[in-house]
Amino acid sequence: MNRPLLVSDLDNTLIHSQKHRRPGDVCVEYRKGKEQGFTSPRALDLLREVIRTGRLVPVTTRSVEQYLRILWPDGVAPEYAVTTNGALLLWRGEIHPEWLGESQRAIAPYRAELERTLALATEQNRFVRCRMVDEMYVFAYCGPELDIREAAASFAGKTALTVIPSGRKLYFLPPSVSKGTALPRLKALLKADRVMSAGDSRIDLPMLALSERALVPPGGLAEELPAGVAEVAGEGEPFAEFVLRTALGWLGGEG
Template identity: 45%
Template structure:
């Protein structure tokens, strides 16, 4: 019996990298206010097309819906499902008319997705349980000069960006005295989350929805740890010491190489399934 394979992957710094790491020949797939923002390497696009044809590829990202919809997927790479907002939202593609053909420059905008109402219904109690407390925290820090950004994301979680990157850990500890809700620090960003809103829980729901018998996952940050832990086989960077995950071991490689390495490992796992 052929296995149903699910590949759930974080986007930023896993498959997608910013303009700061772009090299000549990389393909821009995201713009912000007219400026180039996100890139894939040509090799990533080549490999992702093959993965998308052989498995169910689902991005699982902490990005908001609006941030996700900025991406213009290269032809043949478009996922039919996407989880955003750290698991709060499932986007589905109602039609798949643009799923093949075309070159790397041909692209499909993610805005053709629609929200899955059944997913919304299942997450409503999770979000409602923390909603008032998150709003109160947001109000308490909205004018706090220690934070460059303080906002609710898709009415699901609180995002805080410290004005001083070096104070991220100290501010996370301080916020922890104000709430018993989970707090995640990822690089220079802080997230205050409802209990049960994490990428691992989202992956469990995806597994049930797709009927997958082999689940592969990739990620680079602490926000991805639940995703990696919930997968049958996982791929990550050395900075995230996730038990059981396969770790990228190419020091000084450029950002795109982690995406390429991951997709190579995913295709190997598919071939062996």
């Protein structure tokens, strides 16, 4: 059997925000009519080829609604996508009911804790917004005046959820569901025998650590992975282009 699979984070991995936009970048996402997400023309060409292999599964913390905003090349989206930090699987844009049921059972012991943590974060009145994402995890957005790591540390001992800062965002995640727990489920569903993964943040670590090859940007992320797993992008190449170029060769394509 030779069924490789590429699982990849989206934001700051395959696409990037207005903040990191470069001249010539192509818009691949709109929000309320405004340009939101971008990628380079080269990355878009590579993405088109990777999608054609049928072996790409995006794995993202985005909600279903946020994921569905993405404009895939030629209007052809990957057949499968995992959203909501591993909790939901989309098949041709629709929620997979068996996957949903399994995730709901895994999160059930943390349901009350999710509600309590959302209330706790909201009551602090120092976040721009707090919300429950697809009923699966809690999210808080911090303004520029707030130290994100100090904000994360302030929840130590106050919640049973895993608290991870990322950019201006705080994620409160049930330990029973993650990008890492999604990986063996995906391998079984798609009958994959080996996995390459790509990601840029600590939320991706559980997924990256379980892969045969893990593509990461320059920085300290590689040091948190098992020896011999990480492949680090070069300083001069955009991360999305590195990921897609490397993956295309690994999946049996060209480039």
